[in-house]
Amino acid sequence: EAQVTQNPRYLITVTGKKLTVTCSQNMNHEYMSWYRQDPGLGLRQIYYSMNVEVTDKGDVPEGYKVSRKEKRNFPLILESPSPNQTSLYFCASSKRPDRTRAYEQYFGPGTRLTVT
Amino acid sequence: RKEVEQDPGPFNVPEGATVAFNCTYSNSASQSFFWYRQDCRKEPKLLMSVYSSGNEDGRFTAQLNRASQYISLLIRDSKLSDSATYLCVVNRLSGSARQLTFGSGTQLTVLP
Numbered sequence: 001e002a003q004v005t006q007n008p009r010y011l012i013t014v015t016g017k018k019l020t021v022t023c024s025q026n027m028n029h030e031y032m033s034w035y036r037q038d039p040g041l042g043l044r045q046i047y048y049s050m051n052v053e054v055t056d057k058g059d060v061p062e063g064y065k066v067s068r069k070e071k072r073n074f075p076l077i078l079e080s081p082s083p084n085q086t087s088l089y090f091c092a093s094s095k096r097p098d099r100t101r102a103y104e105q106y107f108g109p110g111t112r113l114t115v116t
Numbered sequence: 117r118k119e120v121e122q123d124p125g126p127f128n129v130p131e132g133a134t135v136a137f138n139c140t141y142s143n144s145a146s147q148s149f150f151w152y153r154q155d156c157r158k159e160p161k162l163l164m165s166v167y168s169s170g171n172e173d174g175r176f177t178a179q180l181n182r183a184s185q186y187i188s189l190l191i192r193d194s195k196l197s198d199s200a201t202y203l204c205v206v207n208r209l210s211g212s213a214r215q216l217t218f219g220s221g222t223q224l225t226v227l228p
Contacts, residue, residue: 035218040124042203042220043160058215090159102148102207102216107159 002027006091006108013081014116021076021111023091030096032074033058033105034066036087043090049074050096081115088112117142122204122219130227133194137222139204140186148207149180151189153200154221160203163189194226 004025013019025032033048035058045058049068063085065077074093078085089112092105122139129135141149149166164171166178166187177190187206191198204219 033215040220042120043218045215048215088157097148097207097215104150104162104165105160105216107161109159110157 002106004091004093004106004108006089006111008111009109010112012114012116015082016080019078019081019113021078021089021091021113023074023076023108024072025074025091025093025106026072027093027106028071029093029106030071031103032068032091032093034064034074034076035090035092036060036085037090037110038087046076046089081113083115086113086115118219119143119208119217120204120206120219122202122222124220124222126223126225128225128227129194131194131196133226134190134192135194135224136191137189137202137204137224138186139188139219139222140184141204141206141217142185143206143208144182144185146206146208148216149178149187150205150216151176151178151187152203152205152218154203155200160218163202191224194224196226196228199224199226 007022030051034046035043037043044060047066049055091108094105095103151163152160153163154160170179175192179188201221203221
């Protein structure tokens with residue numbers, strides 16, 4: 001079954017304690033992306049990756065890091081989480097967008113993070 | 117001005133009603149348009165792409181108006197299962213990548 005998986009699904013942590021949210025896809029997609037979703041603000045892109053070892057900042061990258069060492073995995077790292085990073089996080093993947101179009105993004109089930 | 121704007125609703129309609137959502141976008145260079153559906157606390161899923169000539173998928177019809185920079189979604193014969201948040205999504209050129217910008221969503225509740 002084609003899918004995007006994320007772990008953990010729920011996480012409560014304290015300020016400053018480093019954490020990693022994993023994301024994996026089995027569709028051989030080149031493009032992967034992380035979003036956060038907050039009430040009234042919609043989905044905002046944190047980082048994206050066009051291919052292995054190619055990552056770039058989205059709209060709200062501050063306080064986050066990513067890596068893309070393998071095609072299927074795109075972990076999101078919070079080196080020193082703060083309460084304003086409490087949010088619902090989604091990983092997504094798609095075919096690589098080109099200069100003429102973007103493609104359907106497939107989303108993981110989401111990770112609900114609370115930082116106290 | 118937001119890149120993608122939607123009326124947040126909520127839209128409360130009776131079963132069987134026809135309901136329409138509009139969405140405006142600010143980047144005239146956008147070329148890919150989508151409607152996604154998001155159920156409460158779940159991940160967004162593609163409902164339909166929006167093509168220049170308009171397109172229909174069962175009870176759902178999507179239209180694009182490039183001159184006025186808006187897209188619309190029409191749902192006919194609403195079902196209880198249509199209750200969800202509908203996200204308007206537009207691509208934008210950013211460096212070498214075409215990224216997607218999501219609207220904040222329009223909440224629909226279909227009432228029995």
